[in-house]
Amino acid sequence: MDNLLSNNSFDRMLELAAYGNTLKPLKSIFGNYIFEKSLIHFPSERGTGKTYFMMQLCICVAHGSDTYCNERIELHGNTLYINCELSRDLIARRLSKLYASPPIDLTKKPFEAYIYTTRQSFASDRTYIVEKIELFKPVLVVLDNWKTAYQDIDNNKNKDATLAVLDLLNLKDKYGFALVVTDHTRKGTKLQLSDSDLQSGSGAKSDLADQDFFLRKSSQNPSFRILKRSKSRICEDARHAKLLRLNPDTLWFEVEQEEVNEMDHINGELMKGLDDEALELAKAMKEKGASLRVISDATGISKSALHRKFNK
Numbered sequence: 001m002d003n004l005l006s007n008n009s010f011d012r013m014l015e016l017a018a019y020g021n022t023l024k025p026l027k028s029i030f031g032n033y034i035f036e037k038s039l040i041h042f043p044s045e046r047g048t049g050k051t052y053f054m055m056q057l058c059i060c061v062a063h064g065s066d067t068y069c070n071e072r073i074e075l076h077g078n079t080l081y082i083n084c085e086l087s088r089d090l091i092a093r094r095l096s097k098l099y100a101s102p103p104i105d106l107t108k109k110p111f112e113a114y115i116y117t118t119r120q121s122f123a124s125d126r127t128y129i130v131e132k133i134e135l136f137k138p139v140l141v142v143l144d145n146w147k148t149a150y151q152d153i154d155n156n157k158n159k160d161a162t163l164a165v166l167d168l169l170n171l172k173d174k175y176g177f178a179l180v181v182t183d184h185t186r187k188g189t190k191l192q193l194s195d196s197d198l199q200s201g202s203g204a205k206s207d208l209a210d211q212d213f214f215l216r217k218s219s220q221n222p223s224f225r226i227l228k229r230s231k232s233r234i235c236e237d238a239r240h241a242k243l244l245r246l247n248p249d250t251l252w253f254e255v256e257q258e259e260v261n262e263m264d265h266i267n268g269e270l271m272k273g274l275d276d277e278a279l280e281l282a283k284a285m286k287e288k289g290a291s292l293r294v295i296s297d298a299t300g301i302s303k304s305a306l307h308r309k310f311n312k
Helices: 013-022 050-062 088-100 122-136 158-175 204-208 276-287 292-299 303-310
Strands: 028-030 039-044 079-083 113-117 140-144 178-184 211-217 224-232 241-246 253-260
Touching: 028 050, 039 050, 039 158, 039 204, 050 079, 050 088, 050 113, 050 140, 050 178, 050 253, 079 122, 088 113, 113 122, 122 158, 158 178, 158 204, 224 253, 276 292, 276 303, 292 303
Parallel strands: 039 178, 039 211, 079 113, 079 140, 140 178
Antiparallel strands: 211 224, 224 241, 241 253
């Protein structure tokens, strides 16, 4: 493992500010979701298609596409997808589908999209992976996913997760690539709005990442997905979510609507059929300062439904 203090420095603030003025703006690899040389945490529910989503982005970045899902791509180059979960044959079947009817020009191929499949932990394969990074110099690396890549640590312990993330931070700083780490959300969070706290295991992953975003299922249509940014140290916070559709024929994601209210799609059916009298009582109690728990006990409306109603 590289020295975790390799990026330590001691500076005068004024001199560091002057150095900051010489730095060029970070280029976007996927709109305001992924910037060059940054670490992104990408926790999502199981079955949302996050593997398809990130493989598609890798293909677009390597094939010189200017956009993906209407988000700009300003930096192109080789990409490396580290698959720690699915078999090589299953990945091959998925890629054959993606390359059959892509929405981009595949004849434009200035760079390569590489994929490395392993069932070993990241620590076990680290030396080999670093050799490939040094050889191919990717601008984007995807580690899919955290749980299988770090099968040899206790993911609920902040100390173990912190050391693992610090190692990843050093790697992306040393070799200058953007790194996306896919992850899962906690069980029982399907009714909650997107927030960094939804990620499974230790919170150190989100705490140390430069950004995080989520891909979530919509209650309105089985093919719809909600794409939502949560935390960002690089750009402004996101007020809205983007609505995507997974095309069942091509398995590529398409933009259904640029801006939607996430509350309308994260189990929005919970708001249907609520008793009018109960809602009026809830509203009156809310105006008098009652807590959601007290209102829920009095009206029989769940706290999550009340939260969505009052914030709509």
